[in-house]
Amino acid sequence: MARVDTSIQMADNSKAEDAASDSVEAAKHASDKKEKLADQVMQNPQVLAALQERLDSSSHTPSSYIETLPKAVKRRIDALKQLQVKCAHIEAKFYEEVHDLERKYAALYQPLFDKRRDFVIGEAEPTDAESEWHSENEEEEKLAGDLKNKVVIEEKEAAAAAEESNPKGIPDFWFTIFRNVDMLSELVQEYDEPILKHLQDIKVKFSEPGQPMSFSLEFHFEPNDYFTNSVLTKTYKMKSEPDKTDPFSFEGPEIVDCEGCTIEWKKGKNVTVKTIKKKQKHKGRGTVRTITKQVPNDSFFNFFSPIKVSGDGESLDEDSEFTLATDFEIGHFFRERIVPRAVLYFTGEAIEDDDNFEEGEEGEEEELEGEEEGEEEEDTESDPKKDSSQPAECKQQ
Numbered sequence: 001m002a003r004v005d006t007s008i009q010m011a012d013n014s015k016a017e018d019a020a021s022d023s024v025e026a027a028k029h030a031s032d033k034k035e036k037l038a039d040q041v042m043q044n045p046q047v048l049a050a051l052q053e054r055l056d057s058s059s060h061t062p063s064s065y066i067e068t069l070p071k072a073v074k075r076r077i078d079a080l081k082q083l084q085v086k087c088a089h090i091e092a093k094f095y096e097e098v099h100d101l102e103r104k105y106a107a108l109y110q111p112l113f114d115k116r117r118d119f120v121i122g123e124a125e126p127t128d129a130e131s132e133w134h135s136e137n138e139e140e141e142k143l144a145g146d147l148k149n150k151v152v153i154e155e156k157e158a159a160a161a162a163e164e165s166n167p168k169g170i171p172d173f174w175f176t177i178f179r180n181v182d183m184l185s186e187l188v189q190e191y192d193e194p195i196l197k198h199l200q201d202i203k204v205k206f207s208e209p210g211q212p213m214s215f216s217l218e219f220h221f222e223p224n225d226y227f228t229n230s231v232l233t234k235t236y237k238m239k240s241e242p243d244k245t246d247p248f249s250f251e252g253p254e255i256v257d258c259e260g261c262t263i264e265w266k267k268g269k270n271v272t273v274k275t276i277k278k279k280q281k282h283k284g285r286g287t288v289r290t291i292t293k294q295v296p297n298d299s300f301f302n303f304f305s306p307i308k309v310s311g312d313g314e315s316l317d318e319d320s321e322f323t324l325a326t327d328f329e330i331g332h333f334f335r336e337r338i339v340p341r342a343v344l345y346f347t348g349e350a351i352e353d354d355d356n357f358e359e360g361e362e363g364e365e366e367e368l369e370g371e372e373e374g375e376e377e378e379d380t381e382s383d384p385k386k387d388s389s390q391p392a393e394c395k396q397q
Contacts, residue, residue, distance in 0.1 A: 081248075088242040088250045095240045095253050099213055103206040109340070110203075116342065117201040121222070122169030170346075174199040177345045178300075183333060187300040191271050196300070198224040204339050213238040213253060217334050226271075228264040232304050235259045236331045255328040260304035272299045303330070 066074070118124035175196040178184045188196065201220040207213055219232040237257040242250040263272075274297040281288050296302075307316070307324050316324065337350070344350035 085242065085247045088247050091250065091252075092241045096213065099206065099238075099240070099253070100209065103209075106204065106206055113201075113203070113339075117220075120170045120173045121200050172197055173346055174202065174342075177338065177342060180345055180348055180351055181333075181338070183330060184300075184338075187303065187330075189271070189299055192300045195224065195226050195271070198222050198226075202334065202339055202342075204335050213240055215335055217331065217339075225266065226269045227266060229261075232263060232301075233261045234304060234306075234331065236328070236335075255331065257309040258306045258327060258331065260306050263301060263304060271297065272301050272305070273297050303327070 066077070069077075115124070119126055175193065178188055178196055198221045199219060200222050201218075203218040203220070205216040205218060207215065214235055214237045216233055216235040219234075221227075221230060221232070223230075235258060236255045237259075238253045239256045240253040242248075263270075273294045275292050275294055277290055277292055279288055279290050306327050307320050309316075309324070338345060341350050
């Protein structure tokens with residue numbers, strides 16, 4: 001019996017040894033195959049070029065280069081950064097003086113803006129000299145004038161009737177601007193429109209000398225059925241100094257906070273809230289009652305109740321940050337574009353200029369991308385033997 005067991009054990013050991021030998025041989029074969037494949041790959045010039053390109057790009061990053069510099073050179077680089085910080089502080093002073101210049105020239109613009117307001121609301125009528133304007137399309141207008149002289153009597157009578165019903169000033173001047181500018185029209189709801197038709201003027205006021213940098217927007221309204229305020233204000237606080245933790249990010253003054261005003265709504269006229277009715281069921285008695293509740297409502301006039309930036313450094317959530325950034329952008333747009341060039345936004349000419357500028361930028365970017373792609377294709381697909389008769393520079397002419 002012992003001999004039989006020994007024979008079985010020897011047979012098992014023999015099988016195990018054979019299996020191990022097969023496994024070692026298979027592993028060696030696989031290893032040889034991998035090495036052979038690797039040799040073939042490394043002999044491929046395209047693969048070698050790709051690997052070299054990756055090595056070159058990874059080894060020549062600015063940070064990796066700086067790390068290889070001697071300690072003495074790094075010390076000098078730190079000194080250059082100190083100089084750069086001082087440059088940022090000088091730049092901040094420059095923008096403070098620019099703000100003073102803006103205040104100075106705002107006072108020079110204001111008489112012109114006051115006259116604009118008088119023409120718009122009908123308190124003054126422009127003289128013939130003031131209303132004379134030579135259009136770029138004078139020949140077309142002359143032709144149109146000649147045709148107009150040949151119209152039938154009925155049309156002349158209609159024109160005379162229209163002349164008799166001469167409206168006061170320029171109706172819906174600012175409301176039309178709101179409607180023309182996408183950034184503003186997106187904020188305006190249908191129930192805001194009749195209120196904005198009472199808007200007579202928008203002014204920009206800069207902070208006084210010695211005060212923290214800021215500017216205010218003043219929206220002047222004629223008496224209306226919606227609120228008692230004659231002026232609604234929005235003040236934007238600005239900062240023109242490098243951040244202590246990241247001074248190299250300074251690119252000029254930035255809006256850091258804003259304050260609105262309280263709108264004194266007349267009873268039942270507040271468009272920034274809506275009243276909803278809600279049914280409540282008593283858990284014990286099972287009775288049902290209806291309650292009314294006021295909830296926020298979308299409206300342009302929420303512009304005067306902005307999100308408050310926390311003074312204790314507490315961060316805002318993502319939605320609040322987006323809302324605040326949009327608010328800052330709108331305030332800046334009123335100050336830089338809408339108020340100084342109001343008539344051109346009323347006629348739509350400024351909007352066309354803005355669109356053309358944006359399209360021009362996009363076109364340049366697309367053209368540059370196309371050129372880059374073309375250059376890449378040239379480098380990878382061109383055959384030196386075929387192209388030797390014409391230099392690459394000629395293709396750009």
